Amino acid sequence: MSVMLNAQKHFKSKISGGLEKTEVPEWNTTVYFRPTATLKETEAVVKLHQSGQIMESLATVLVLRALDEEGNRLFKQVDMFELMNSVDPEVVIRVATDIMNSEPSQDEIAKN
Numbered sequence: 001m002s003v004m005l006n007a008q009k010h011f012k013s014k015i016s017g018g019l020e021k022t023e024v025p026e027w028n029t030t031v032y033f034r035p036t037a038t039l040k041e042t043e044a045v046v047k048l049h050q051s052g053q054i055m056e057s058l059a060t061v062l063v064l065r066a067l068d069e070e071g072n073r074l075f076k077q078v079d080m081f082e083l084m085n086s087v088d089p090e091v092v093i094r095v096a097t098d099i100m101n102s103e104p105s106q107d108e109i110a111k112n
Contacts, residue, residue: 011036019067022098026091031074032067033099041065058096059083065099 001009019032037045041064048057059080066074075083083092 019069019071020102022095024091024095026088030069031062031095031099032069032071033065033102034067035102037065055089055092056080056084058092061096061099062092066095 014036015034015038017035020035021030021032024031044064045057045060048054048060062083063073063075063077063080068074
């Protein structure tokens with residue numbers, strides 16, 4: 001098996017595992033998410049963050065990674081305007097931070 005196939009198999013096993021979750025009582029819901037993101041998703045968030053659009057990068061985390069219990073996205077790209085203008089920023093910050101903090105540490109990766 002090639003290195004690329006091994007790398008793809010490894011990543012597929014990470015994203016097909018169980019969902020993690022964070023409770024959001026203000027929204028009367030639980031937000032589920034995968035414990036990792038693709039490079040493409042990460043790039044979108046990093047670009048916004050590096051260009052000084054910190055809050056938009058956090059809202060983007062929700063659009064790209066917030067899921068329901070079945071693994072369906074809770075938000076669509078068209079929801080960005082409402083997330084940026086009509087939703088409590090403290091809740092957006094907390095939920096996006098919970099999602100981003102779920103990424104495994106280097107020590108956790110080394111153990112696997």
